[in-house]
Amino acid sequence: MCYDEAMSNFHVSLKKVVDDSYDIAIGADLFETLKADLCHGLMGKIRRFAIITDDLVKPLYADGIASLLSEAGFETEIFTIPHGEKNKTREKKAWLEDAMLSKGFRRDCAVIAVGGGVVTDLAGFTAGTFGRGVPFLNYATTLLAAADASVGGKTAVDTPLATNLIGLFYQPKKVYIDVKAWETLPERELRSGLAETIKHACMADAAFFAYLEEHLDTLLSVSRPGSAQEKEVQRAVCMHIAEKNCQIKYQVVEQDEKETSGLRETLNLGHTVGRAVETVSDYRLLHGEAVAIGLLFQARLGEKSGYLSADEVSRIKALLEKAGLPTEIPDDIDRETLVKKLYTDKKVRNGAIRFVFQKGIGQMMCFEDGSYARAVSETEVRSVL
Ligand SMILES: NC(=O)c1ccc[n+]([C@@H]2O[C@H](COP(=O)([O-])OP(=O)(O)OC[C@H]3O[C@@H](n4cnc5c(N)ncnc54)[C@H](O)[C@@H]3O)[C@@H](O)[C@H]2O)c1
Numbered sequence: 516m517c518y519d520e521a522m523s524n525f526h527v528s529l530k531k532v533v534d535d536s537y538d539i540a541i542g543a544d545l546f547e548t549l550k551a552d553l554c555h556g557l558m559g560k561i562r563r564f565a566i567i568t569d570d571l572v573k574p575l576y577a578d579g580i581a582s583l584l585s586e587a588g589f590e591t592e593i594f595t596i597p598h599g600e601k602n603k604t605r606e607k608k609a610w611l612e613d614a615m616l617s618k619g620f621r622r623d624c625a626v627i628a629v630g631g632g633v634v635t636d637l638a639g640f641t642a643g644t645f646g647r648g649v650p651f652l653n654y655a656t657t658l659l660a661a662a663d664a665s666v667g668g669k670t671a672v673d674t675p676l677a678t679n680l681i682g683l684f685y686q687p688k689k690v691y692i693d694v695k696a697w698e699t700l701p702e703r704e705l706r707s708g709l710a711e712t713i714k715h716a717c718m719a720d721a722a723f724f725a726y727l728e729e730h731l732d733t734l735l736s737v738s739r740p741g742s743a744q745e746k747e748v749q750r751a752v753c754m755h756i757a758e759k760n761c762q763i764k765y766q767v768v769e770q771d772e773k774e775t776s777g778l779r780e781t782l783n784l785g786h787t788v789g790r791a792v793e794t795v796s797d798y799r800l801l802h803g804e805a806v807a808i809g810l811l812f813q814a815r816l817g818e819k820s821g822y823l824s825a826d827e828v829s830r831i832k833a834l835l836e837k838a839g840l841p842t843e844i845p846d847d848i849d850r851e852t853l854v855k856k857l858y859t860d861k862k863v864r865n866g867a868i869r870f871v872f873q874k875g876i877g878q879m880m881c882f883e884d885g886s887y888a889r890a891v892s893e894t895e896v897r898s899v900l
Pocket of ligand 1: 569570571572575598599600603630631632633634636656657658659660663664665666667668669670671678679696697698699700701704707708711802
């Protein structure tokens with residue numbers, strides 16, 4: 516600290532070297548792995564865990580995790596929110612905080628999020644501000660959370676204006692991706708999760724795109740009974756998909772954790788129109804369904820600018836359709852409201868709507884000024900609408 520006589524100015528020196536590295540465990544049924552990690556000191560001396568989940572995931576996974584950890588001598592309390600995007604709000608965050616406080620949770624606790632992206636986003640944000648920040652773990656039970664939401668350290672809640680506007684960059688201490696949990700997912704949710712997976716393939720990996728074209732049916736059969744051999748094949752496909760998603764997402768996150776260089780904006784592929792459709796539909800469309808519509812929208816827009824060929828656009832459309840995802844904006848969504856909603860997108864700069872685009876299949880467009888997003892006029896948007 517240095518003292519300036521004339522102005523009584525104190526300089527507070529708080530340079531930090533931060534290591535937020537963490538592991539992602541990918542496998543089938545990871546309760547025991549989680550328990551072993553905690554027993555071996557993953558969370559230091561912390562013995563109290565607030566398990567945050569939703570009402571559908573609680574009986575399937577959170578209860579089991581809580582009893583296993585209790586048997587191992589940890590103190591656990593489950594906090595349950597109703598399921599669904601409409602509950603990823605500031606109000607539910609405040610409710611969770613009050614509930615945790617009333618149960619005596621203070622700074623000496625940690626949070627374990629057990630569920631899909633709604634739970635991991637909300638629980639991560641809650642952990643990031645509770646007692647000015649307590650550590651948290653993600654136990655991801657949906658394909659969407661595995662592919663995207665639970666990894667990368669973005670936490671948030673939605674507001675009436677738009678999704679994910681209020682939140683924190685706050686990294687978990689470890690992420691558990693339980694591919695066996697995909698077996699209990701309703702088929703619509705599994706399909707919805709595929710949108711972010713297809714997005715990753717479009718962005719960064721043409722071979723992965725081809726793999727999805729070939730193996731999608733196997734993934735979609737995970738909830739059906741099958742022989743031991745069929746189950747083994749399904750498991751291998753799920754593991755490969757989970758691993759590829761992490762690899763592609765982390766190639767970006769490791770270089771631009773807080774979206775400072777613009778590279779992380781590439782993960783927003785399909786989300787400009789996707790998020791607008793999601794909000795304007797009042798969440799009737801699931802996140803992945805809206806992203807699927809947004810993915811094809813940017814592909815068509817990109818085709819007009821020569822970023823990808825008609826044939827590549829057709830392959831993207833075919834893969835989204837094979838995944839059972841919508842590709843067209845529903846007729847009952849008012850186009851004018853949608854265009855207005857595009858201006859609430861976080862990529863908007865100086866009042867201009869900006870899109871990120873794929874370059875063919877497996878690469879992203881990078882523009883002359885080094886940025887990955889470019890301004891798109893309303894006229895261009897309307898030409899595809
Ligand atoms: N933080 C990020 O980087 C990021 C990235 C992408 C998406 N997201 C967010 O993720 C959310 C969407 O994620 P989601 O689709 O996982 O949503 P979700 O948490 O709502 O889960 C979907 C539904 O499946 C149920 N469910 C969860 N796991 C289950 C299981 N194994 N078996 C049966 N039912 C199960 C849930 O109760 C819910 O009804 C959105 O809020 C989106 O904004 C965040």
